[in-house]
Amino acid sequence: MQALTRPRGVLHIRAQGPEDAPALILANSLGTDLRLWDGLMPHLGRYRVIRYDKQGHGLSGLWDGTTLADHTADAAAIAEWVGRPVTLIGCSIGGLIGQRLAATRPDLVRALVLSNSAARMGTPKGWRDRIAAVRAGGTAVIADAVMERWFAPAFRRTPELALWQAMLARTPADGYAAACQALAGADQTDATAALRLPVMVVAGGQDGASPPDQVRATADLIPGARFHLIPEAGHLPCVETPDALAAAILPFLEDHA
Numbered sequence: 038m039q040a041l042t043r044p045r046g047v048l049h050i051r052a053q054g055p056e057d058a059p060a061l062i063l064a065n066s067l068g069t070d071l072r073l074w075d076g077l078m079p080h081l082g083r084y085r086v087i088r089y090d091k092q093g094h095g096l097s098g099l100w101d102g103t104t105l106a107d108h109t110a111d112a113a114a115i116a117e118w119v120g121r122p123v124t125l126i127g128c129s130i131g132g133l134i135g136q137r138l139a140a141t142r143p144d145l146v147r148a149l150v151l152s153n154s155a156a157r158m159g160t161p162k163g164w165r166d167r168i169a170a171v172r173a174g175g176t177a178v179i180a181d182a183v184m185e186r187w188f189a190p191a192f193r194r195t196p197e198l199a200l201w202q203a204m205l206a207r208t209p210a211d212g213y214a215a216a217c218q219a220l221a222g223a224d225q226t227d228a229t230a231a232l233r234l235p236v237m238v239v240a241g242g243q244d245g246a247s248p249p250d251q252v253r254a255t256a257d258l259i260p261g262a263r264f265h266l267i268p269e270a271g272h273l274p275c276v277e278t279p280d281a282l283a284a285a286i287l288p289f290l291e292d293h294a
């Protein structure tokens with residue numbers, strides 16, 4: 038277990054792979070911890086891969102965490118700890134963190150992979166409603182509805198669903214609400230349109246949280262961005278279709294990481 042000390046708390050990180058290999062940071066979605074990427078890891082053996090639990094999730098503490106800037110500062114600290122420019126692969130809010138990191142600290146980022154992410158996600162009212170629900174009853178009360186947003190019907194019939202539901206239900210309400218607050222205030226549209234680095238964008242054809250058209254629209258903002266649709270995937274292709282995700286992104290990583 039590894040801890041990265043931040044000025045006001047500690048992040049749980051996990052670094053794997055050859056120390057001098059091209060470095061990847063994997064940034065999680067809302068309500069998940071670094072196990073999100075377990076299915077993709079066997080495909081990333083030739084890279085130095087750093088995973089982490091976002092503030093308020095998994096084993097990491099919660100101190101700021103209510104703005105996208107707070108979460109981006111954590112990602113920047115991890116990239117500085119790595120000591121060389123990284124490729125950030127971000128899922129959902131993790132992709133928003135990547136967009137902001139590339140916009141504000143281009144010295145730290147070689148390339149970006151945005152999985153099921155967009156320059157702006159959801160609506161402020163939608164996030165406020167979700168915050169109210171988890172503050173009143175904990176993350177367990179939204180777990181059934183969120184599983185429908187995360188996963189395509191075929192995956193929802195597997196026994197594994199219960200494990201992802203448990204991960205969400207065990208996310209502390211304060212940490213989850215803080216990240217929802219960050220999402221409510223996040224709009225990277227202009228900054229993302231100004232990005233000039235290699236970017237690959239992946240969408241899931243059955244994504245109930247960030248529909249493919251919205252993901253595609255974000256790819257269209259960025260000159261030269263590659264776009265790939267995984268028709269059978271929902272919001273978390275790294276969980277549902279890790280082989281298809283790897284097949285899509287490995288050539289990009291080979292070119293740019």
Ligand SMILES: O=C(O)CC1=CCC(=O)O1
Nearest residue numbers: 066067129130183186246
């Ligand atoms: O839980 C959801 O609705 C999906 C999601 C939105 C932002 C994020 O990171 O996950």
